[in-house]
Amino acid sequence: MLFGGVIKYVERTSALFSASLDKFKDSMLEDPDPGANYARLMEEYAFKRDMNMPTEVIVEEDPEKGREGNTPVRPDDGLTNLQVVQYAFKYFNIFKGLIVDLIFTNKQRDESRKFFDSLTPVEALSIIEVELSLIYESLFTKAEILHNWTGAVFRVIALACLVSSLCLFSLKSEAQYEGFDVALTYALLICGIALDSIALLMFCVSDWTIATLRKLKEDLDEKDPCAWVDRVLNWILGFRTLRWKTSVCFMDGHQVLDRNFMFRRWSEYVHAHNLIGYCLKIRPKRIHPTKGMLHSFIPCSGTRQFCNWIHRTLSNLTKCSCILLPVTLLRHHIGSSITYVLDFFGLTELVEEIRFTTSDRLTRELWEFIFKQVQHKHRFAEDLESAKSISSARGDWTLVETSSKATEGGPDHAKLLRYVTEKDYDQSILMWHIATELLYQSPEEEEVTEKEEYTNREFSKILSDYMMYLLIMQPTLMSAVSGIAKIRFLDTCAEANEFFERRHINTKRHEKDNLVKEASRAILSVKTYVEPMDVKGDRSKSVLFDGSVLAKELMKLKNGKENMWEVVSKVWVELLCFAATHCDSQEHASQLSKGGELINFVWLLMAHFGLGDQFQINRDDARAKLIVAK
Structure with a gap:
């Protein structure tokens, strides 16, 4: 032993x-390579020149022997x-x-x-x-x-x-x-x-x-x-190969990963965090809900029925005026005590992450969309400079490309460009996230009948919530690009809470399922004749109504007969690719110990397509030869 x-x-x-x-x-280091014998070559070159012999040095490609x-x-x-x-x-x-x-x-x-x-x-x-x-x-x-x-x-x-x-x-x-x-x-x-x-x-x-x-x-x-x-x-x-399951969400539905957890190589989840839902204390809904072994066990165990019974009992008790005040006070004191304990042990952020973060399975269609976007861009990256330029784009490359394809007489994307080129990366994420949510919750967009438009709308929502999750819930991973994201997020939440309180947008006046829709409608109803920055100045970092202005600019694309959701979804892919290539590589590796993230796949996909700044050797291996003319 x-x-x-x-x-x-x-x-x-x-x-x-x-x-x-x-x-x-x-x-990973290879054997040291001293290169060509420069001193010996120069000695021979100097000797030939002293002998008045016409001599030149030429560089030719190294033979293929020993190469990859x-x-x-x-x-x-x-x-x-x-x-x-x-x-x-x-x-x-x-x-x-x-x-x-x-x-x-x-x-x-x-x-x-x-x-x-x-x-x-x-x-x-x-x-x-x-x-x-x-x-x-x-x-x-x-x-x-x-x-x-x-x-x-x-x-x-x-x-x-x-x-x-x-x-x-x-x-x-x-x-x-x-x-x-x-x-x-x-x-x-x-x-x-x-x-x-x-x-x-x-x-x-x-x-x-x-x-x-x-x-x-x-x-x-x-x-x-x-x-x-x-x-x-x-x-x-074959036990570990990718397996897909149809999730009915629109027409014939989408394919979602559905592999047994024992045979997975990574978590297979795309997480979601929503700013407006967080302000209203509402957990984001899953677009493609799937049931694992635990979810299948819960209905059989009676857990759901027991929780529903407790909820009905408490609802009935609060309707009685004689015990309404004691129950309210007890609920308040219990809530305050729990909050104090969580703050004392530093668990508030962890609990909020659990409460207001959902996990949805990666869909086959979303991965194909991301892959094709990266594949399309790599064909324009023939040299290292263009590869670096494409990998550093934060939505501007997509907006310029889609603008050139816009219908004649339709709006160009010049006004949209300033929301990516003139803003910090974290600021752009917050504004595009708010704009995407406002457009997603609008009643007109829920009546989409074409599958392509619905799919792009869904991609935009998934990637928007996922990028917000990375920016706020994974600050270590995004530290290289996040800037003052936390300050902007908290200021935006403070302004949103104040706005919702003034408009009486809460669960007392609206059903929980329609609360986010009502909040989005109220934000869009505010007239934005003057830029929010001109009113608030630089003291507050909130971007709530900047996102509303962006949403109204995006609506003009649809009025101009453009596919608005196609533009939005492509911008989100570009924002994801920027984060993937600019986040610290060691943080990517560290994320693998936690199950892995979609951004890790995009990081490696970008590298395989040659997009990034990790390719810095501009010349292939070559060798010098001394040529003496006869």
Whole structure:
């Protein structure tokens, strides 16, 4: 047992050491390259010139020998589960350098761009989720230590030590020990063996192990005598493949991720936080509600019926005038006490995140929309400067492009551009979020009959609430781009609460389901002849009515026969892409330990399409030659 314990502690210590950023970066560095022998070349060049021999130095491309391979060839009939893992492992070994801010060559960039341009959106999602899973394993598990022959052998030895300890203990006389001690020892040994056996099984069927055992084929048409192994591995990986379920929301509905939690590689959720709902103390509604195992258990357990009974009982009690005052006072004191306790222990923000944040499954249509937008933009990024420019766009690139496609005589997007180019990023997020919510809640927009317009409206709502969630609920992740987002958010909430109180917009006068709609209608009804900044000055950072002005500008697009929701949804994708590329890479990696976020996928997708500033080598490797004319 002592030997097995020593092995465990050595594994853990080695894993922590190898996962440190300095060690992680050192493990990715290639052998030092001194380059061409400059001193020797100059000596020869000077000697030739002294001999009056016509000499020149030319630079030619280095031979292909020793370089990266050509763009991987993908099968015409789609990728198998095994090929997804193999390609993901290949690009993981290249792009894990993003975490420690390594730079990549043009050849690596071009190869990745061509390959991902040939993929379908679902194939790209599958590869990226395996890549992120491998990054998580390399940073937060013992994978780097165990996935070699030394680690595997010692893992088996550690299990053998536990089994031998159990056997030796069972052979000893139990008379000299108390019954409880014997039972406890058996329980600890058996549990230790069970845990190690499960860990060994997971190790054997992990993506890392499978990708290591079955290398990616250079020639896909080549006959393989071990094809049966591929079939077995494809069957094993089939349990973790992406699965979709139809959620009926409009016409034939949308496809949402619906994989068993045991086989997920990430959380698969897109979170939502809404500013107006938060001010009204209303939790955002799910657009695509799905029921997991826990949700299916609740109706059977009677929990819902019990909660409804408590709600009805309290409602009936408050209707009695004789006990109305005591119940009200008791409710007030309990609420004040809970608030005091939460503030004392610093749990207020955590509770608010739980209360006013919802989680919706990622839809296939939303991912395809994001993928196609990034894919479309990468075709304009032929050089590094254009790639940096596109990745730094915060909605302006989309507004300029859609403006050039606008119908003749319709409104241009010059007025909309100032809401992204002349504002801070966090300010833009808040204004576009408010504008999106005001438009989404308007009665006219709920009568949409075309599926494309409805889908763009839905994308805008999901991404708007998701970006608000990232900005307010994930300040560490967004710290590089958030600015004074928290101050602006609180000032905006203060102005909204004051406005709603003055207009008597609360649950006493309106039904809870219609409260957000009534609040949105009231905000839009305010005349905005004068810019809010000219009235309030710079003291308050609230952008409540700036968002209302933006919403009215966006309405003009629809009046001009443009697809307003298409423009809004594309702007939100661009704002998401900006955050993905400008957030700290180490924060992206840290997010993987919490289940992962959609923004992590966009971050890696942008890198694969060559959009960003991590590609900084402008010339391919070359070598100099000394040419002497005859």
